[in-house]
Amino acid sequence: MSAFPNSSDRKKLIPPKFFENSDQAWGPPAVKIAALVAAAAAFRIALNPVLDDRVPFITFFPAIVYGAWLLGWRGGMLATALAALVGSLFIMKTDPNVPGDEFADQFSLLMFLFSGTAVSALGQAQSAARRQGLKREDELRVKAEREALLNEIGQAIRATIDPQEIQQAAVQALGAALQADRCYFATYDYTRDTIFVGSDWSRTNLPAVAGQYRLTDYLPCLDALFASRTTCIAEDTAACGFPSAAEEILARGRLRALIAVPFYDEGRLSAALIAGMADGPRAWTPDEAALMEAAAEQTRTALATALIAQREHAIATKLQDALQPSLPDDIPGLALAEYYKPALSEAAIGGDFYDVFALNPTCAALVVADLSGKGLAAAAQVAIVRNMLRYVLYTDSTLAQSIAALNQTLAGRGLLPGFATLFAGCYDHAAREIRYVNCGQEPALLWRSATGCIEELPATGPVVGMNPGGQFAEQSTSFAPGDVFVIFTDGLTEAGPRRLRLLGVAGVTAILREIMGASLPESPQEKAAAIVARLIASVDAFAESGARDDVCLLVAVAK
Template sequence: MRALGAEREAILGKTLFEIPLPEALAQHVHQCFQQTVATGQTLQSEMEALTPFGQRRFQYLYTPLFSENSEIEAVLVNSRDVTDERRVLDALTESDVRFETLLERCHDAIAVSKDGVHIFANRAYANMFVCDSPDEIRGLPVLDLIAPSARESIAARIRLRGAGGAVETIYVTRGLRRNGEEFDMETRVSTYQWRDEMYTLVILRDVSEERRRDSLQREQTAALKSHQDWLETVLNLLPVGLLFVEPGTGRVVFANRTADELAGGGLVSGLAADEGRDNYPCFDHSGRRLTMDELPSTRVARGESLRGLEIIWRTPSGDRPLLVFGDTIPALHGHDEMGAVVFQDIGEQKDLQKQLAASYEREWLINWIGATIRGTMNSSEIPAATVAALGSALRADRCYFIFYDLEQGRSWINDEWRSGDLSSLVGEHELSCHDQILEAYQRSVGQTLIISDIVSDTRFSGIADEMARLGLRSGIRVPLYEGQTLVAALVVTMANSGREWTQDEVALTEAVASVSRTAAEAARTLERERNIANNLQNALKPAPPPSVAGLDVADFHRAALDEASVGGDFYDVFALKEGVTALVLGDVSGKGLAAAAQVATVRNMLRTVLYLHEDPAQAVTTLNGLVVTHDLLRGFVTLFVGCYDSDSRTLTYVSCGHEPGLLQGADGGAVCLLPATGPVLGIDANASFTAERYTLSPGDRFLVYTDGLSEAGPDRSNLLGSEGLAAMLEAKGDPSATALMARVMDGVKAWTGGSLRDDACMLASVVA
């Protein structure tokens, strides 16, 4: 400010040409500035001016600053008050003593050299180079105080100056302290003649710290810009829109690329809240336009937090449903507080949700209809269950299967679902009344026929009136083929009005047609298996002997599968010899026809070995070795084999991993368990089996059963168990085997709620 001859307040905020300067100084400064701009070179000048501090002399250095395109974008003006320096130089001509005194008092590092050798240095100069006194400097070559990396350039300057050439008078170079430390120093050089000899005066300033600060500032500025560029790049990569808004005003400070794309372009920083409302209006789900105070940016600008706000944003590219979040970002690291608004276009998500909801509804309906169909295992009942479920689900007026016999020219409807008081279409119909529909089927074999309104559908102009009269104005018709022959169609119709059927409704009807056809085929297959199974079951059931010596015997058997009345449980009662009866009960792993074949194998082979061996343990051991060695079983068998001798009233039994039998005396005492005497049958060829023997009395009773009874219960955590059966055996009542069996089964049904999950088989015996 002193160098410009003006006060600080008169300079700040003004251009160089607006600063109030003395006329001569202003003209000089302007000329030097223009010359620097014109030449692009550094310019140095000196000028005296009258200042509030008196008449002063100033030295000016004009340095052009270039942009990356090598264009001058500014001029750096450095000024320095050299009044004292000039007075020093003037004083040199007066007296050596006065000269040295003045230089010693100067705070700048000053030295004088002649022919490249120091002849004088003040205290500040000695201190700069870590010398104890200026005397250490005198006689020292100038280059000795220059860092090795800079000596060549300094030596060139000295030579050029000595030859009278133009040399920069102010520059920065590297100095070398006497302790070996290098540093940056600003050098100001001037020459003068005294007593007919040329001398060089240098004034030095240590700028190491200043340059370090400048370098650090440049690094920090570059790092900040790099960080800002990186952050902006990251924010622009976000898949969600992001706005930074100014607190209070709601003015947009930053908008990332996604936000701009969602807006259809033109969403720029600096956009005011009212401009955003006018250019990009927002609406709630009812279609009401949000007021200025209700805009997300305004709400965040006044400090509100937004969590999952859903709005509709109207942009030039269309309405966009948005999910909005917002909050205030506190002031950090020198950045001002600002509001952040994050929003995501949830249009695709909404569409996907609708598709998923429709798909879920369709799947639910298909599963519901499928369950309804599967609950009707009689194939003849499946069409009726199908049309009732589908017609109700689609809220149609009518749904039915129509069957075709094209060779005989017949069509008929057996099963129909209809709403209200519509007349029934069940019965046989003339094929001719459907000829145009049949032609449509034949033109597009396998494709569903969709009729929105038969009255206006030109494909069916010949039968439109008749179809409308029958209450078949609009509908979906899914043809069913055997090979290339049309055999039936699943039809859903509206009676008296047209209807635009959706793709989901068409897809549902097609899916139900497929499910019902598959279910019908499966039902027919199961019916055939049931018939086979029934015949096989009847063949496998032993013919009960007219009487059992010394015993009253009752039996119970129920298979687990409804679709095939054959399970893996079986029993057999037959005479081994006079007075000795075999009581057999077993459980073959598996169900259905495969289990029936295993039952036949085990039962017939067991009869054979019992006929051959009087000892049941030996008979079972022989049977086990045969089925394992020759791989006659595809699983295993639990087996109870009892031999009752009526003469001695003894029961000898072998139990192959089977449920414990139950034995109770005629006195009604505690029930005795008959535990297993060996492992399950069919696993180990070398397994050993033993027999147990009990002597019975008249009125004693024993019960053998399969796990379908002991593991019965309302759920898997509440099973009946052998203890539960034993309690039922202890119940008082009719002592006959039949009555005993009935009491036990009544108890089981009461415990389970009336249903059994597994095969169940039981033999009840009372000693006569």
């Protein structure tokens, strides 16, 4: 799918130069060591009246220990050599009249040199361990900072499925973190001879590079940057030996130093994440290169995921058009309004659905159903249940017989991986009566305009698709002008700020009662729409973060 190298394969373009030793510089520390040796010599000379020429080097050991701590073995040996020189010239006094005095002084000097060497070696080991510890701490700090930044970029790009927003979030966070002059994500289409830069980040006085370009015009530059098909790290593009055409393109684009991470699809360059400096060279660190590669992979993955999500959303939208058709313009005796929202953001449809259609000149079917599951997986089952339900309602004599036949087929043939709750009603506008079967769904609510009371229409049978022998009873009730009929799935009742505090049927009933007690439009159609809008707004306010399940709501106002 894509390819970019690990750190050992990076193509690093650095102009030839001499590199300084990584150990600490000699300057100021060496002066400190010399000063300490001088102080130790002065102190030892001051002790001559007491010690004479005995133990001539006793005061120099702190200087050796300090030198070894500061610069390792080199600092310790420097202090040892200076101390031996000073002690030999100004402290040790060989008396030729004393037999063996010269040998004693030479032995004392040799023992001091041996001790100084031993202390220097020990100091070197301690200094190396200290430097290693500091290096390890620095590596851990850099790694933690890199992981924190990658998490920040990841959170930003996961918050959207819009490719432009993903690119903008990535380049903005990365450019700021690297303190680069410019950062952008480019895609390359060889078929259309096009380079597209959707979003770029740059310091305020640099012109933006977002836009569309002809790929052919930039091929010399791309060929030079990605000749090894690996991450390109250029500290100075003017001194890397690029072809003159490539240098001209880079200079025109004000990229004096850069890190460019390429991606390949089927062996061809398809995209690159690029960060650069506009006006001067820059020595990029290995950690910065590693950060660029990790961020590039993260961005690329997010973009691929977004494209998949967009395709799924397009498919879901087409399914919604097919499975959730608009309400009929005219159902005799009723004004209707609906609301539908899937639980999963990547889908425009889920496992809930409503359906309203005429059965004969006087009767219309009102259906709200909830299939177990969410997203496209549940939506695929909606077509089966919806179309089979239409068939049985058209053909069977009673509503109960129709639902029993539907259940027998779904459960007996194993057509559903789970089950479905279902409210199916047949409204006869001439008789102002609705016959209904409620298959394990939340009770429908009927607000009586004459009394202001709310009646529940509870379940009259089990869920559909589980037991082929399920028994379903048919009930009926009448409508008066102004009555309001509400059918909904458990996406409303299970809404809540947390699992232990859900709205429930009682909560939905209370919200409906409050709505009906407030001022509403006179027009039945406008009234139905207002009830839907206020009911959903109240449920969302109670849930704080919105419903967690698919929500389907159908409201009918009797004319």
